[in-house]
Amino acid sequence: MAAIRATTDGGPSTLDPVADHGFDLGLLGDELTELVTKISEELVEIRRDLHAHPELGRRETRTTTVIHERLAAAGLNPTALPGGSGVVCDIGQGGRTVALRADIDALPIDDEKQGVPYQSTVPGVCHACGHDVHAAVLVGVGVVLAELANRRELNGRVRLIFQPAEESMPGGAIDVIEAGALDGVDRILALHCDPRQRVGGIGVRVGPITGSSDHVRVVLNSDGGHTARPHLTGDLVYALAKIVTDVPSILSRRVDPRAGLSVVWGTVRAGGAANAIPQNGEIAGTVRSLDAQVWENAEQVVSRAVQDIAVAYGVEVRVDYTRGVPPVINDAASVRLIETVARSLLGEGCVETVEQSLGGEDFAWYLAHVPGALFRLGVQAPGSTGGGDLHQGTFDVDEGAIDVGVRMLTAVALLDLSQGSH
Numbered sequence: 476m477a478a479i480r481a482t483t484d485g486g487p488s489t490l491d492p493v494a495d496h497g498f499d500l501g502l503l504g505d506e507l508t509e510l511v512t513k514i515s516e517e518l519v520e521i522r523r524d525l526h527a528h529p530e531l532g533r534r535e536t537r538t539t540t541v542i543h544e545r546l547a548a549a550g551l552n553p554t555a556l557p558g559g560s561g562v563v564c565d566i567g568q569g570g571r572t573v574a575l576r577a578d579i580d581a582l583p584i585d586d587e588k589q590g591v592p593y594q595s596t597v598p599g600v601c602h603a604c605g606h607d608v609h610a611a612v613l614v615g616v617g618v619v620l621a622e623l624a625n626r627r628e629l630n631g632r633v634r635l636i637f638q639p640a641e642e643s644m645p646g647g648a649i650d651v652i653e654a655g656a657l658d659g660v661d662r663i664l665a666l667h668c669d670p671r672q673r674v675g676g677i678g679v680r681v682g683p684i685t686g687s688s689d690h691v692r693v694v695l696n697s698d699g700g701h702t703a704r705p706h707l708t709g710d711l712v713y714a715l716a717k718i719v720t721d722v723p724s725i726l727s728r729r730v731d732p733r734a735g736l737s738v739v740w741g742t743v744r745a746g747g748a749a750n751a752i753p754q755n756g757e758i759a760g761t762v763r764s765l766d767a768q769v770w771e772n773a774e775q776v777v778s779r780a781v782q783d784i785a786v787a788y789g790v791e792v793r794v795d796y797t798r799g800v801p802p803v804i805n806d807a808a809s810v811r812l813i814e815t816v817a818r819s820l821l822g823e824g825c826v827e828t829v830e831q832s833l834g835g836e837d838f839a840w841y842l843a844h845v846p847g848a849l850f851r852l853g854v855q856a857p858g859s860t861g862g863g864d865l866h867q868g869t870f871d872v873d874e875g876a877i878d879v880g881v882r883m884l885t886a887v888a889l890l891d892l893s894q895g896s897h
Contacts, residue, residue, distance in 0.1 A: 498893040500819035500886065507820070507882045510619045518881070519874045521545065522611035523593035529581030529600045529607070532640030532647060535560040538579050538610065542637050545614050549621040553635075556654055560639035561647065563656050566620045567629040571895035573888045574634040574656070574663040574845075576838065577613035578606045578641035587868030603863075603870045605668030605854065610637060612666065612852075612880035619885050631892035634660060644690055644799045646837030652844065661895065662809060663847035664887055665838050666880055669829075670864055672853030674873045677817040677883065678829035679850050681810045683802040686735065687770035688835025689762040692795040693718060693781055695745075699754035708752055709790035712745050715756050718784050719743065725780040735765035736773060737833060763833045767801050774798065802831075803839040809848035816886045821879070834865070852880050 521541065530538050539555055542562050546553040553564040561579065581602045586595035595601045613635055623629050636656050640647030657663070669678055697709030705713070723738050730736045738760055745756025762777055764770045778794040785792035817826045829851055838849050854872035863869030 498890055500816065500890065503886055503889060504820045504882070507619065507885055510622060511615065511878050511881050514615055514618055515878055518611045518615045518877050521614055522607050522874060522877060525579075525607040525610055526593045526602045527596050529595050529597055529602045531583060531600060532580040532643035533558060533560050535579050535639050539637070542579070542610060542614055546617050546635075549618045550625070551617060551621050556639065556651065556656075558639075558650070561651065562635070562637040563651075563654075564617060564635040565632055566617065566635070567624050567632045570631040571661050571892055572632040572634055572659050573891045573895075574636055574660045574841075574847075575613060575616060575884050575888060576636040576638055576663060576665040576841065577609035578638050578647070579610045580606060580640050580642050580647070582642055582866060584866070585868050588871055591871070601868055603867055604642065604865050605870070605872060606641065608668050608852075608854065608872055608877060608880070609666065611877055612884065613637060615877065615881035616884045616888070619881060620888070623889075629889075629892070631895065633888045633892070641837050644688075644797055646800060646840070648837040648840040652840060657841065657844050660845050662891055663841045663845050664809065664813070664884065665847075665849045666852045666884060667836070667849060668854045668865070668872060668876070669851035670855055670870065670872070672827065672851060673855050673857055674853050674875045675821055675879055676825055676827060676853030677813070677821065677850055678827050678853070679805075679810050679813055679817075679848070680829050680831065681805055681807045683765060683767070683804050683831050684829070684849055685803040685836045685839070686831065686833040687762075687764045687767070687773070687801045687839075688799040688833075689770075689773060690759070690797040690799060691738065691762050691777055692757060692759040694755070694757045694793045694795070695785065696755050696791040697752070697789065700752045702750045702752055705752060709788055711753055711756050711790050714785055714788035714790045715743065715745055715758055717788070718781055719758060721784055722777065722780050725783070726776065729776055729780065730769055731766075733766075734769040735763070735833065736769055736776070737763045738777060739763075762796075763835065765802065765831055765833065767804065770801050800835045800837045801839045801843070803836050803849050804842055805848035806842070806846035809846055810850075812887055812891060813848060813850050813883070816883060816890055820882055820886055850883075852876055852883070
């Protein structure tokens with residue numbers, strides 16, 4: 476009988492993915508090290524090539540070609556996703572299926588790194604979130620698994636998902652799911668670069684590891700007028716200022732503060748003359764929460780708070796609210812699987828329980844369908860203070876993290892398949 480494990484909601488499950496079924500992680504680690512070492516330099520070159528040629532969400536055609544060609548060269552049969560951005564590739568057959576996901580899109584910001592041969596060649600576009608590393612890691616996983624499948628050492632199916640448009644809203648995970656890439660999948664796993672952790676470190680968390688993320692845009696209109704007579708018109712700039720400052724305060728009284736519902740404004744636009752009250756203006760920002768249930772109601776709560784403020788100043792208001800992603804909620808058994816592999820391959824001190832981030836991740840949509848987990852991959856070089864934070868033009872990684880990522884994802888998939896077959 477399979478061991479019973481506890482799920483994140485306390486209910487039982489009949490599969491413990493790290494129960495002892497004779498799977499030797501020590502021997503697997505030695506074999507993986509040998510296989511990964513053979514392709515280490517090539518994977519670094521792939522990462523640098525993708526970094527130098529970044530592409531925005533749903534336009535990752537060159538990136539898709541690079542990935543497709545290398546997987547095909549390994550004897551695999553990759554398939555491009557509808558629209559030509561992204562790749563799905565199955566390795567092995569029969570039995571249990573575990574999916575591994577990497578996002579492949581870049582961000583619309585300038586690459587500010589100096590003196591590196593892989594600096595972005597595309598003005599205003601940069602891999603500032605590590606998706607080039609994620610893609611290179613998963614290509615490496617594919618090459619290694621292809622070798623193991625040829626040796627008949629793959630006990631089940633691994634599905635590689637190279638996902639477009641993670642940075643878009645709505646994200647590309649929805650496109651992937653609609654294309655059927657989750658059909659038949661029993662578990663899904665992913666990693667994400669973490670510039671706060673040293674190379675060789677792994678960050679895990681049971682339950683929510685990221686927050687929800689939505690976009691909100693508020694547009695105000697009034698008759699406008701002279702700044703000498705604000706009482707004769709709707710003082711639009713003052714109303715904008717009150718919304719900017721008061722909405723966050725109102726939310727702290729309308730929602731349980733433990734949910735961490737947060738509104739942060741990124742743009743404010745209104746007027747062009749110091750002595751004229753403008754007729755229109757707008758603000759835009761993000762809405763984030765640590766709690767999935769609060770995320771469900773965030774649009775209504777935020778919109779009502781904005782409208783309650785605007786009505787007091789005689790201006791017309793429109794709230795454009797775009798729902799993005801819910802929190803990523805890691806399955807407890809999947810996290811235990813990752814921890815077991817990390818401690819065996821990397822050492823006891825390599826695993827850290829990380830705090831929940833308010834950053835959004837559309838990996839959450841996959842976890843709404845199948846159990847799984849996202850873990851953090853340390854990319855900070857030993858002795859350094861980091862290569863810039865995520866979403867900064869200075870962001871860079873220690874490329875030794877690529878090997879660590881390949882070994883981790885490959886071993887986690889193999890362990891899952893081995894235990895699942897029992």
